[in-house]
Amino acid sequence: MSLTHVISESLAQIHLLPAQDIPNPGPQAPPGAGAIEDVVSYLRWIAGICILGLFFGGIVAATAGRLWDHHGSGRLGARMIVGSLALAVLFGLGYTLVSQFAASAA
Template sequence: MSVSHLVLEAQSWLLQQPPGGNGIPNPGAEAPPGSEAIGRVVGYMRWVAGISVLGLFFGGIVAATAGRLWDHHGSGRLGARMIVGSLALALLFGLGYTLVSQFAGSTA
């Protein structure tokens, strides 16, 4: 089948359609029932994640300080890892909303 043949068939099909637009209806997007509760739960989860990142950061500071004060190298190293891990999680936490919104907006 050639492209010109397909174009001619599409044009003839469109011309045969009634002018009133009695085609397939295209309803708008509508939020499902209970979506407010889902949004509230997601908000709680974001709050808990943010508090957890802050707790990890300050816990790392306490562990690193205690390791240095009492000459306990394992605690000092663990505290340093906790601080670096909390900074990486904070970066992901900050970028997460932007990335998810970008991906969700591009598919809609």
């Protein structure tokens, strides 16, 4: 059997195969996905508590700086308040942005 004969037979057999679509299964959560979701929800809760702590800590620092005429503490408290508000906006938009990016990539 020559090489050209083998190639011609294999090409003939390729044309005889029925055309089938490649299967496209839907997304399925891997094993242990529930535990990962629990860890992520704990981290989100901790992040929310930290943002609240930063905000109220900023209020305390700014108030103490004003009461005892300590300008450094007053400025630091104001920065903490503004920073916590910016983090709260990012915290609120984070889920929406990540979901939007994930939907456009899929």
